[in-house]
Amino acid sequence: MIDLGPHAVFIIAAYAGVTLAVAALIFWTLFDARRTASKTAALEARGIRRRSAGPAA
Amino acid sequence: MTTDTAPKPSLWNRLAHPGQFVALTRSWLWPLTIVTAALFAVGLWFAFFNSPEDYQMGDTVRIMYIHVPTAWLSQFVYGIMAVSAIGSLVWRHPMADVSMKAAAPLGATFTALALFTGSLWGRPTWGTFWEWDGRMTSTLVLLLIYLGIVALWRAFDDQLRAARVIAVFTLVGAINIPIIKFSVDWWSTLHQPSSVFTMRGPHMPPSILTPLLVMAIAFTMLFLTLHLKAMHTEVARRRLMALQRQAAQTGASA
Numbered sequence: 001m002i003d004l005g006p007h008a009v010f011i012i013a014a015y016a017g018v019t020l021a022v023a024a025l026i027f028w029t030l031f032d033a034r035r036t037a038s039k040t041a042a043l044e045a046r047g048i049r050r051r052s053a054g055p056a057a
Numbered sequence: 058m059t060t061d062t063a064p065k066p067s068l069w070n071r072l073a074h075p076g077q078f079v080a081l082t083r084s085w086l087w088p089l090t091i092v093t094a095a096l097f098a099v100g101l102w103f104a105f106f107n108s109p110e111d112y113q114m115g116d117t118v119r120i121m122y123i124h125v126p127t128a129w130l131s132q133f134v135y136g137i138m139a140v141s142a143i144g145s146l147v148w149r150h151p152m153a154d155v156s157m158k159a160a161a162p163l164g165a166t167f168t169a170l171a172l173f174t175g176s177l178w179g180r181p182t183w184g185t186f187w188e189w190d191g192r193m194t195s196t197l198v199l200l201l202i203y204l205g206i207v208a209l210w211r212a213f214d215d216q217l218r219a220a221r222v223i224a225v226f227t228l229v230g231a232i233n234i235p236i237i238k239f240s241v242d243w244w245s246t247l248h249q250p251s252s253v254f255t256m257r258g259p260h261m262p263p264s265i266l267t268p269l270l271v272m273a274i275a276f277t278m279l280f281l282t283l284h285l286k287a288m289h290t291e292v293a294r295r296r297l298m299a300l301q302r303q304a305a306q307t308g309a310s311a
Binding site for chain 2: 002003004005006007008010011013014015017018021022025026029030032033036037039040043044046048049050
C-alpha cells in the first residue's frame with residue numbers, strides 16, 4: 001500500500017464510501033431486475049398473458 | 058403494396074417501442090460492463106500508483122479522482138433527465154418517461170457521493186467539512202430535488218400521469234444546474250473555480266489530469282450501464298403492472 005500521508009484517513013474514507021455506495025447501487029439494480037422478472041414469471045405461470053400476446057397456450 | 062416495399066420503421070420509432078428498445082439494447086450491457094470495469098482498473102491504478110501528490114494539497118488530491126466525476130455526474134444525470142422530460146412532454150416518447158424514472162435514483166446517489174467526498178476533501182484542505190456557500194448549498198438543493206423526484210414517482214399509481222407532472226417539475230428544477238455551475242464565479246466561496254474546462258485549457262499537469270479524465274469516463278460509463286439496465290427493468294415493471302391489473306380484472310369477473 002502506498003503511503004497516503006497525514007490525511008490518509010480522509011482519502012481511505014472517501015474511497016470506501018464511494019465503493020460501498022456503488023456496490024449497493026449495482027446490487028440494487030440487479031436485485032430489482034431479478035425481482036421484477038420473477039414476479040412476471042409467476043403471473044405468466046398462472047396463465048396471465050397480455051391481451052396483445054394472445055391467449056395462453 | 059408488397060411487404061418488400063413497406064417502409065422500414067425509423068430508429069426513432071423503434072426506440073419508442075419499449076419491447077424493441079429492450080431487444081435492440083440488451084446486447085449492449087456486457088460490452089458496457091467490460092469497458093466500465095477496465096476503465097475503473099486503469100483509473101484506480103493511475104489514482105494510487107501513477108500520479109504524484111499535489112504541491113499544495115498533498116495526497117488529498119487523490120480524493121479529486123472520485124469527487125469531480127461524481128459531481129460531474131450529478132449534473133450530467135440531471136441533464137439526461139431534463140432532455141427526457143422534453144421528450145416526454147413534447148413527443149410523448151414512452152422511453153423518455155422510462156429514462157427519467159430510471160435516472161433519478163442514480164443521480165441522487167452520485168449527488169450524495171459528490172457531497173460526501175467533497176466534505177472529506179474539504180476538512181484537510183479548508184479545515185471544515187461543510188460551508189454554506191453557493192456551490193455546496195446549490196448541490197445540496199440538487200440532492201433534495203432528486204429525492205423529491207424519486208418520491209413523486211412512488212406517489213403516483215398511474216405512471217403516465219406521473220411522467221407529465223414530474224417532467225414539468227424536472228424542467229423547473231433544471232434552473233439549479235447553471236446556478237451550480239456558475240456559483241463559484243458569482244459568489245465568494247471556498248470552492249475552487251473550474252480547472253478542467255476553461256477558456257485557456259485545463260489548469261493542471263497531465264500527470265493529474267490523466268487519472269481524473271479516466272475516472273470521469275469510467276463513472277460516466279458506469280452510469281450509462283446502470284441506466285440502461287434500470288430502463289430495461291422499468292419496461293419489465295410496466296409490463297408486470299399491466300399483467301397484475303389483468304389478473305385483478307380476471308379475478309373480479311370470475
